[in-house]
Amino acid sequence: MTLAHQIAVVLVTTAAPNPQPNEATAGQAADTHSTTGDIVAALGPTGMLVVLAMAAFVLYVVSLSLHPNAKCNRCKGAGRHRGALFSYAQRPCNSCKGRGVHPRLGRKVLFKQP
Structure with a gap:
């Protein structure tokens, strides 16, 4: 088989995404996309405090580099x-x-x- 033939076979056999998912796959698709609320819930209050502290530290270092x-x-x-x-x-x-x-x-x- 030539390389072009192998690529064509792979492209033909690869399943295309279904533009209208049924109810069984719709719930799974919703779980794969994480929103900001999901990330905040997963981190919890302590994790968010750590993230905010790291962001404040990064802003302070940038401020130091701009105005030493x-x-x-x-x-x-x-x-x-x-x-x-x-x-x-x-x-x-x-x-x-x-x-x-x-x-x-x-x-x-x-x-x-x-």
Whole structure:
């Protein structure tokens, strides 16, 4: 037999799907399709809590990659510290070294970057 002949035999002998299933197969077909409600029921409350926690963690990691730095709280992001007695006198902020930003805590913990 040639390859074309074998393919033709397989295509002819393969049963085509029935467009109008009878009642016996209709119940089976309904069970094969899972909806969101079925998935939630199968996971239960603890499983859904785990799924939501994982989704929140993924969103936090994406947020860290997009915005890795936070504004310095001491200098309010200015990078300069004003004197208390002479307000016109300025110096670089000791906390952020004059940059005005700090790396976020998640960036330090997850990515081990300064």
